[in-house]
Amino acid sequence: DQQVKQNSPSLSVQEGRISILNCDYTNSMFDYFLWYKKYPAEGPTFLISISSIKDKNEDGRFTVFLNKSAKHLSLHIVPSQPGDSAVYFCAASRTSGSRLTFGEGTQLTVNP
Amino acid sequence: NAGVMQNPRHLVRRRGQEARLRCSPMKGHSHVYWYRQLPEEGLKFMVYLQKENIIDESGMPKERFSAEFPKEGPSILRIQQVVRGDSAAYFCASSLQTLSSYEQYFGPGTRLTVT
Numbered sequence: 012d013q014q015v016k017q018n019s020p021s022l023s024v025q026e027g028r029i030s031i032l033n034c035d036y037t038n039s040m041f042d043y044f045l046w047y048k049k050y051p052a053e054g055p056t057f058l059i060s061i062s063s064i065k066d067k068n069e070d071g072r073f074t075v076f077l078n079k080s081a082k083h084l085s086l087h088i089v090p091s092q093p094g095d096s097a098v099y100f101c102a103a104s105r106t107s108g109s110r111l112t113f114g115e116g117t118q119l120t121v122n123p
Numbered sequence: 124n125a126g127v128m129q130n131p132r133h134l135v136r137r138r139g140q141e142a143r144l145r146c147s148p149m150k151g152h153s154h155v156y157w158y159r160q161l162p163e164e165g166l167k168f169m170v171y172l173q174k175e176n177i178i179d180e181s182g183m184p185k186e187r188f189s190a191e192f193p194k195e196g197p198s199i200l201r202i203q204q205v206v207r208g209d210s211a212a213y214f215c216a217s218s219l220q221t222l223s224s225y226e227q228y229f230g231p232g233t234r235l236t237v238t
Contacts, residue, residue, distance in 0.1 A: 043225050054127070054214050054229035055166070100165065104225060109154065109218070110168040110179060111227060 014038045015103050017114035025122055030088040032117050034101030041103040046086045048097045091121045127217050127230035135236045136205045144200040144233045148217030155198045160212045205237045
């Protein structure tokens with residue numbers, strides 16, 4: 012049972028444009044959501060998080076939007092840079108428990 | 124502030140041998156998690172530990188796998204009698220866990236290859 016889904020395995024955008032990565036979840040008990048970036052042969056790097064009491068959180072070029080009624084979140088990167096090329100993972104957790112449930116990841120390629 | 128440290132980075136074991144993976148959390152972090160990434164898959168939770176306590180081991184295979192986080196020293200993930208299907212990247216993460224922050228910070232991983 013895949014509780015967190017990233018339906019796009021890959022995304023390609025031009026440098027300077029916006030990248031939008033999407034994530035859906037099925038478990039209504041999730042109330043904390045995170046995005047991680049991962050380069051090959053490295054561990055995931057934390058990017059940004061959002062609590063279910065908010066619908067938007069912004070940090071520099073990264074903004075995460077949460078739509079609880081649709082059980083959907085998205086990560087916006089603007090402007091996109093070639094160094095952003097990596098696999099992006101969406102993750103979810105319950106505040107009462109600490110395990111993270113990850114999506115399958117989306118490979119973002121930003122072309123110069 | 125040093126990040127999460129894992130060693131070894133690469134480990135090769137023959138079938139039937141034991142594998143020991145070590146993780147030192149970030150300074151000040153007392154919560155440790157282990158995740159496994161099989162080839163072409165996402166990360167899957169294995170176990171969550173605090174000092175001297177296993178909090179959640181619901182993601183651990185029932186046999187051959189064990190984990191500990193002693194009062195002193197790193198957390199250890201131990202795999203006995205390894206099989207080819209254990210070949211994967213094993214990631215450790217740590218967190219501080221305040222009332223408003225649940226971010227987990229990951230180490231570089233240990234890539235286990237079973238021959």
